[in-house]
Amino acid sequence: MLYELFYLVGISKEAELPKIKAEIQKIVTAEEGILEEKEVTEKRKLAYKVNRESHGFYVAHRFNLEETEKLGAINKKLGLYPGILRFIISRTEDLPELTTREERKEKEAAKIKFIPKKKEIEVPAVKAQAKVKEEKAAPTETANTEKETPKTEVSQDDIDKKLEEILNI
Numbered sequence: 001m002l003y004e005l006f007y008l009v010g011i012s013k014e015a016e017l018p019k020i021k022a023e024i025q026k027i028v029t030a031e032e033g034i035l036e037e038k039e040v041t042e043k044r045k046l047a048y049k050v051n052r053e054s055h056g057f058y059v060a061h062r063f064n065l066e067e068t069e070k071l072g073a074i075n076k077k078l079g080l081y082p083g084i085l086r087f088i089i090s091r092t093e094d095l096p097e098l099t100t101r102e103e104r105k106e107k108e109a110a111k112i113k114f115i116p117k118k119k120e121i122e123v124p125a126v127k128a129q130a131k132v133k134e135e136k137a138a139p140t141e142t143a144n145t146e147k148e149t150p151k152t153e154v155s156q157d158d159i160d161k162k163l164e165e166i167l168n169i
Helices: 017-030 068-080 101-113 126-137 156-167
Strands: 002-010 034-050 053-064 086-091 120-123 152-155
Touching: 002 017, 002 034, 002 068, 017 034, 017 053, 017 068, 068 086, 152 156
Parallel strands: none
Antiparallel strands: 002 053, 002 086, 034 053, 120 152
């Protein structure tokens, strides 16, 4: 079964980061876990201080483990390892693809380039519809004496904004 190991290393241990990564890999492989090549490491500010650290490195690595009973041993060893502040192991069934920050930005930029332009929708004005109803109700009046109201063009954005106003979204 495929798992993702996500752990946090404090900024004060930046010099030891390669050694810590190697130790974590040894812990996983000692329990017959097969690590994937891709590893994501990002330096970020923490939402709150953890052991007096306000910044740290988030490291995500996926591995395959056939015997799920050995997951408990990996958890225990990681919990005792002093180089990491926090860790979590999750099954990757419901997780998105493991990508770096740059890869995510490139995907977003690619999506923005290919967004199709919204078509303009021509909607007759409500007054024009009311005029037609009045003409049907009073057939004695001639159409030449009244001015016709022009059709207005309404964009999809205008329709979306109006719907949001009406629905209070």
